[in-house]
């Protein structure tokens with residue numbers, strides 16, 4: 001099957017033992033509020049990123065935990081989206097962009113030359129700021145990638161997957177009678193849930209969300225936030241948000257970036273209630289940003 005790269009094969013072979021070997025007990029993890037039971041899904045080591053001559057990320061080190069919501073916050077231009085895009089190699093598509101360092105997903109270096117980038121993006125899905133359904137029916141929006149990747153066959157198997165993904169994104173009841181309607185005919189909030197359904201249809205491990213609610217009204221925002229809390233039972237979620245209340249409401253962990261540096265990273269409560277760094281405190285109390 002086309003998506004079965006070395007990466008996929010390794011993941012399969014590693015099975016649960018890989019997860020278990022990632023149970024961490026280091027002092028620094030405990031210091032940042034991670035329990036010894038938590039496992040690392042994404043490991044970032046000495047990550048540097050350059051757009052041409054300009055360095056946009058400076059030596060980022062970060063462990064992102066399995067089935068948790070991690071929020072990335074910081075002022076405009078600090079590198080949040082750039083960092084997020086590194087985790088599924090979206091920056092490969094940006095001319096003059098150079099990445100140095102290590103990002104492991106379940107212990108596999110996603111920048112390794114032998115890795116199939118399509119497989120990385122299947123394991124690490126992405127939802128963007130503006131809902132971007134394909135100009136196709138609701139059904140086809142979900143079915144397109146699973147059919148392309150041979151995950152399901154056309155017919156009953158595919159129908160079941162479409163239903164499961166739409167249910168997973170809390171959209172099924174609203175669209176079950178109009179699956180042939182264009183995805184673009186839905187409301188903004190429904191379109192964003194359709195995009196989330198599309199992301200989960202290929203059964204990723206990690207979902208990256210770049211300001212997924214910034215284009216939505218408060219009611220749609222609340223639905224997406226509740227959905228994220230549901231989704232973290234099965235997926236690791238990393239979200240860029242400008243909305244600190246949102247980060248405080250939904251995030252288990254929060255990372256504060258400034259000028260391409262990771263200033264502080266800890267469990268969300270500590271970061272918002274008792275930040276260690278003055279810069280973090282200044283930012284969350286609105287002194288700059």
Ligand SMILES: Nc1ncnc2c1ncn2[C@@H]1O[C@H](COP(=O)(O)OP(=O)(O)OP(=O)(O)O)[C@@H](O)[C@H]1O
Pocket residue numbers: 051056074075076077078079080081082083094
């Ligand atoms: N394609 C690109 N080419 C050159 N520079 C870029 C590119 N994308 C981002 N940058 C620069 O990299 C830095 C980080 O940008 P990035 O978009 O990651 O920040 P951000 O924290 O997500 O900002 P915002 O909150 O405004 O979206 C900025 O200085 C930005 O101008």
